Amino acid sequence: MTKDPIGTKGARCSSHISLPGRYVVYLPTVDHVGISKRIGNDKERARLREAIEAMKPPSGGLIVRTVAEGLTKKGLKQDVGYLVRLWGEIAKKREGARSPYMLSSELDLVLKVARDLFTDEVDEVVIDDKQQYERLCRFVEMFAPDRIKDVKLYDEEEPIFDEYGIEDEIQRALSRKVPLPSGGYLIIDQAEALTAIDVNTGRFVGKGSKDMEETILKTNLEAVNEIAYQLRFRNIGGLIILDLIDMEQHKNREKVRRTLEELLHKDKAKTTLNRISDLGLIEMTRKRTRESLGRLLHEPCFYCDGTGQLQSKDTIAYEILREIRRKRSNLPGYSVVVNAHPAVADVLNGPEKAAVQDAENRFMRKIMVVPRKEYHLEQFDLQGK
Numbered sequence: 001m002t003k004d005p006i007g008t009k010g011a012r013c014s015s016h017i018s019l020p021g022r023y024v025v026y027l028p029t030v031d032h033v034g035i036s037k038r039i040g041n042d043k044e045r046a047r048l049r050e051a052i053e054a055m056k057p058p059s060g061g062l063i064v065r066t067v068a069e070g071l072t073k074k075g076l077k078q079d080v081g082y083l084v085r086l087w088g089e090i091a092k093k094r095e096g097a098r099s100p101y102m103l104s105s106e107l108d109l110v111l112k113v114a115r116d117l118f119t120d121e122v123d124e125v126v127i128d129d130k131q132q133y134e135r136l137c138r139f140v141e142m143f144a145p146d147r148i149k150d151v152k153l154y155d156e157e158e159p160i161f162d163e164y165g166i167e168d169e170i171q172r173a174l175s176r177k178v179p180l181p182s183g184g185y186l187i188i189d190q191a192e193a194l195t196a197i198d199v200n201t202g203r204f205v206g207k208g209s210k211d212m213e214e215t216i217l218k219t220n221l222e223a224v225n226e227i228a229y230q231l232r233f234r235n236i237g238g239l240i241i242l243d244l245i246d247m248e249q250h251k252n253r254e255k256v257r258r259t260l261e262e263l264l265h266k267d268k269a270k271t272t273l274n275r276i277s278d279l280g281l282i283e284m285t286r287k288r289t290r291e292s293l294g295r296l297l298h299e300p301c302f303y304c305d306g307t308g309q310l311q312s313k314d315t316i317a318y319e320i321l322r323e324i325r326r327k328r329s330n331l332p333g334y335s336v337v338v339n340a341h342p343a344v345a346d347v348l349n350g351p352e353k354a355a356v357q358d359a360e361n362r363f364m365r366k367i368m369v370v371p372r373k374e375y376h377l378e379q380f381d382l383q384g385k
Contacts, residue, residue: 019083019104022115023068023076024052026083038270039069051076055086065157067268082143111139121193124150128160173233173293175262180226184219188230190294194239197230199223201245213252216245228263237269237288246280257282304377316340317347320380321359328363331384336368340380345371 019026033053035045036107048064051073057080058063068076090103097103107115109334118125118140127133133153140148154160161167172178178186180202187198227242242260247253253276260282264271270287277283300306311319324336338348348356348369360367368385 016298018063019086020065021079022119023071023079024083025063025065026057026080026087027063028063028087031059032063034061034063036064036066036068038066039064041069044069047348048055048076052080054191055080059179060084060087066270075091078144085142095279096145110136114140115143118144118147119216122150123313124152126152126154126160126164128154130155134294141360170293170297173230174297178226180219180222182218182222184222186226186230188234190236190292194241196241196243197227198243199245213248216247217252217256220245220247220252221259224256224260225263228267229261231264231286232267232269234293235269235290237286241288241334242282242284244276244280247276255308313343314352314376316344316378316380317352318355320344320348320382321355323382324359324363324365324367328365329380331382333384335385336363337369337383337385338367338369338380339372339375339383340369341375341377342371342373343377344380345369 011229017027017029019028033049033056035048035052039045039048048068048071052062052064055073055077062080064076083209093101093103106112110127114125114136126137127136130153133151138146140151141257154163156163176188178188180186184202185200187200188194188200201215223244224242230236231240244256247256257273257276261273264273267286272285301308304310320338320340322376324338328336338345340348356367356369
């Protein structure tokens, strides 16, 4: 949050004030020019420093953010202009204000999206709330006046997500399996340490192709196009392993790698890419900027505890019989009552009824199975009766 608090006599309490923009941070009270340390290329750092010093306002300092790497002077100038105007508005509010008084705060979601994502690559922003639309227009008019015409109000009856197919895109972004145009598909698995992406030909057998190598090349080229999109859309970061379909010819492996490299150049997040190994694997990294889409929209399954798997009903049934054998001497009475999930109870009373009868004969105890709807599939307990 960016604040300019006022002291009891109207004086500013803090000399360390910063106003973040899309590409630049403005320091209105500090005469300093800096470049993000994460921009490692010395030539690019020198270019950005020269550009930002030329447009530095008479008072205050500027820090160039990491996302400004490769940015034109026009983009930097636009951002600096917005921040200087914003500071001017804050200074006006400060005049005559009585403490405590909030002069400025971090942008909310709507305005933050406009500031950080409404770039030249975005054709238009469409919003379906009139009040928020008017706020957005006022903000864009100050931030990027030439883009005000590209802010649209959606007022149709059909939900905006349906009109633009947003729900379908979200489902596609959250699905483990992603189809490719020719019939192949990707399998995307996110773990704690890394993300694994597996490429499969599926039903694509290369109609009209001269040989299997051509089929595999086409599938891999489709795959890297989709992978580059999915990495951005899902915001996947950290270590990523791509398991491409193995290609015999070195020139084909290089073609796929170069294609992926060119596609990743469009990605604002910093990426590093290794060569394709003999096993068809590519190791790469992508800078983690925030939580991935899957982590934001999903939470671990309360039923399987996030493992994605459950023991089979037969496995649980035999575990129950082993538990009876272990604990029979500690259970009072002449009968053993088994409380279990209905699906497990059906196995014990049906396909495994002979095993239950055999246990009754061996342990000289009557076994009664009671289905409990409220039980987890893997949950059971034993009672002596």
